[in-house]
Amino acid sequence: MQSAIIAGIGHTEFGRLPERTAFDLEVEASKRAIEDAGLTPDDVDGLITDPGPAQGILDGITPHYLALGQYLGLDPAYTGSDILGGASSIAIIQRAVLAIEAGLCSVCLCVYGDSALSTPGSYSYGRGDDAAFGLFGAVGIHALAAQRHMHKWGTRPEQLAEVAIAARKHAAQTPHAQNQRPLTLEQYLADKYIAQPLRRADCCLMSDGAAAVIVTCPDRAADLRQSPVRILGHGQASSLSTWASTDHFDTLPAARCGPQTLARAGLTPNDIDLVMLYDCFTIVVLMQLEDYGFCKKGEAGAFVEGGRIGPSGSLPVNTSGGLLAEGYGGGMLHVIEAVRQLRGVAEQRQIKTVQTALVSGHGLGMNTHATLVLGK
Secondary structure: OOOOEEEEEEEOOOEOOOOOOHHHHHHHHHHHHHHHHOOOHHHOOEEEEEOHHHHHHHOOOOOHHHHHHHHHOOOOOEEEEOOEOEOHHHHHHHHHHHHHHOOOOOEEEEEEEEEHHHOOOOOOOEOHHHHHHOOEHHHHHHHHHHHHHHHHHOOOHHHHHHHHHHHHHHHOOOOOOOOOOOOOHHHHHHOOEEEOOEEHHHEOOOOEEEEEEEEEOHHHHHHOOOOOEEEEEEEEEEOOOHHHOOOOOOOOOHHHHHHHHHHHOOOOHHHOOEEEOOOOEHHHHHHHHHHOOOOOOOOHHHHOHHHOOOOOOOOOEOOOOHHHHOOOOOOHHHHHHHHHHHHOOOHHHOOOOOOEEEEEEEEOOOOEEEEEEEEO
């Protein structure tokens, strides 16, 4: 039974935008999503937000949804904000689906926005007790995961490079992408380490910007400006023990919620035409390919070789460039690209036969994960 659809999408430019506040960007993205759906602000009776690191953690005293709702002039029936790191954008769309199914709202605006690139310290705060040992930020945690993958499965730097190079090739076909510069293997290997074995090209961009999605009930489809995209399945999983778990760096929570979500949608990995994987670091793409079942455990490095996930590959991954090259949109840009592909409006990067898309979110200290399966 189809319970909810994506009716509208919108986003701002992404990059260094110090002259604009996060709320300014979020208002623009929200208005674009509402207009794209052919609706008005008066139609919106739900607001759920992903405030990003600068607003959600550094400036998290006033609830983000309250402040943004005031800027938008909304008085919704259902509101909230989620802070699940990079899983938040997918999680708030899932929360919107649940709210619509429960009758708590009928048109829900889901918004990601932040000014992380122009806000000092957005990603450098200490993460729990680990900060006492000098482990600050996400790159150190994911570098340990990459070291573990290399040690256990023989993954090579050249295979991490495949992910970064594919992202740049996709971004070259995306007019608004933040980093469209080509990347060769030689350039990748010559680049400096941020936290070994992760080089700069292995790490996602930092960006100011905002993106928004309208989720509504199927009964509103006739009123919409665009062809709706169906939400076929969704799921979440968390691994909260972190260092206390001996296999924390071996398997993501995706291994639990991924197969469950595909089963809810009545699909298998072979049925997915487009994969939009949260790509904060190249190693996370490899781990998700394994945990979602696109390849066997330990085989992701070999799986991505030969440009398989690039523009002309057999399994397109992150066709707009993802966090590595399009811009850091908290995962919401992944959803928007999937919607564009399913609508058939992705211009030169359009996949001809796309009927289904899988979108993921991955967050915090590799603790949280969320999955959406979308269809025409």
